[in-house]
Amino acid sequence: MASRLFYGVLLALVLAVLWLLLSGYWFKPLLVGFGVFAVIVALVATARMGLLDGESVPFARLPQYLKYWGWLGAEIFKANIAVVRIAMAPDLNIKPVMTRVAVTAKSDMARTTYANSITLTPGTVTVEVEETGFLVHALTEEFADQDAFRDMERRSIEAVEGKKALEKPRGEA
Amino acid sequence: MITPILDFGIAIVLAVSMVLMISRLFIGPTLYDRVLAVNSFGTKTVLFLAVFSLMVGRGDGLDIALLYALINFIATIAILKFFRYRSLDVALSQMALRRALDGEDDD
Amino acid sequence: MDYGFWIDLALDIVSAGFVITGAVFVLAGAIGVIRLPDFYTRMHAAGVTDTLGAEMIVIGLMIQGGLSLITVKLALLGVFVFLTSPTATHAVANAAYKSGLKPLLTRYRPHAGSDDGGAA
Incomplete structure (x- = not known):
């Protein structure tokens, strides 16, 4: 209450x-x-509507979000330059790939933040959201880097659920 | 002193990219290309409105730009919903049910 | 007074830098949407416009606006575009995928025959 x-x-x-x-x-x-x-x-x-909780009113965690957005902004900047370079190249040498990215985040907010971050970074778009993973379309193979996805997920969980959520064992639904 | 000229130039660039989006809207082979073009056109319109309102020195244009951004988002979702279910009269809570009944292979 | 002139000039130059960079990215994204071969790849080009292009132009205009309500409204506009554009892009992509539109997954060669059938 x-x-x-x-x-x-x-x-x-x-x-x-x-x-x-x-x-x-x-x-x-x-x-x-x-x-x-x-x-x-x-x-x-x-x-x-029963929506008065931390998910609908996320303003209490604004500092963490701002820190995450700062990091995301830098990532977006780098990815943008890469995409523009590919799109402007005279011979358009691309090979798109579909990859599956594992998701361990449990809360809806962390999953949404993660999926939207993937989509927001040019070169990768979340096409389908499933229980244990996302289907991601990437412009070339360089964008479909699993380590980069894992790093992004770690940071989005830290921003949404806090540092403690990272140390708990994951896996059980 | 350089800002009016600069804003005018930016408005021209935005107008050119809006024309490019319109051409993708007309040639785009699939429905989804067209929806993407409309959505991207809307983003550029929002930016154009913002630049325009600073160019003429009236803040009112920004209210319209904010409203346009909202309507643009809702319109995209509404178009997609309509072409998926052929109706806007389906509650979100019934969509999962309908998908289960159709056996996951909706058109 | 002399001092104020230089501050104004510096702000003008910084804002011009932001706005021009944003405009370049918007135009590059638009050209990418025209050039790229299929729907899923065009989506990435549209994302360039929605993220860096839009945010850069908004930040540049915020510097032009100075400390006023205009700047606050522009900041709200920027946050709003930042939050809704990935949702809209994902909605379009998911609808296309669900309807069975197949993505182009082979290497795209515009000048080497039509063996991989990239619909232009």
């Missing part, structure tokens, strides 16, 4: 800040009143 209250307050704060920033009306009582009404409606709807 206490955690639901915490996530409710957090969501209300984030929604209020978002409303103020997007509307730009800080001092007009009527419009701010509408904003408060909108925040309350959104909050009640979220609570009624």
Whole structure:
């Protein structure tokens, strides 16, 4: 119960800040009143759907996400240059491959973060999500590097579930 | 002092790549090429709107750009859902059931 | 006052660098979508535009906008594109795969006959 209250307050704060920033009306009582009404409606709807948990309100782990996104940004930069070099080469020498990538992450959020990171990195796209692995389409064989995928998964689990989740033994569902 | 000219140049580049996307939309052999082209066209439109609103010095364009980004995402998902189930009137909770009944080999 | 002029100039140059890099990547992605041989490979080229191109242009515009609501809205726009584009790409790819569209898995040779049948 206490955690639901915490996530409710957090969501209300984030929604209020978002409303103020997007509307730009800080001092007009009527419009701010509408904003408060909108925040309350959104909050009640979220609570009624039973979504007040760490997965729907992920703002408490923002520092970890920002660290992960920084690392991901560097990876994306490198992969982008490689893809552009291939796409612009005069003879288009490519050999696409489909590979299966093992997934050990258990929580939906970690799996989603991992799959989306693979898709976001140019050169690799998650085509199919299965229970124990992803089917990944890669532009050339260099992009389908299993060690790089494992490193990315380790980092995404660390960002979503915390460092402790990495030390626990995995495998059982 | 260089920013107006720069923004104009960027708008031109975005317009050119939008034209390229439109041509992929027309020649793309499969449906999925066309959906991809529409989605990518939408991303470029969002960027174009952002550049345009800074070019004319009015922040209002950014609200439209944000809204366009949202609609673009939902439209892509809606198009794919329609062509997979031939209807938008299927609840997400029933999709798994329907797939199980069809025996996993939907068209 | 003299000082402010140089800061403005430096910000202009940094923002120009970001925006021009972004535009180059957007254009390269668009050309890639036209050039690459089949749907799955085109998807990767479209990803170039969605990630680095879009984010670079947004960051460059944020520097132009300065400290104002414009910058906040651009940042939201950037985060939103960053979060939705992989979902949309995966949705298209998964729909294509489920419908039985076969990816090209042999080496693509545009000038060496048509033995591996890359649909242009």
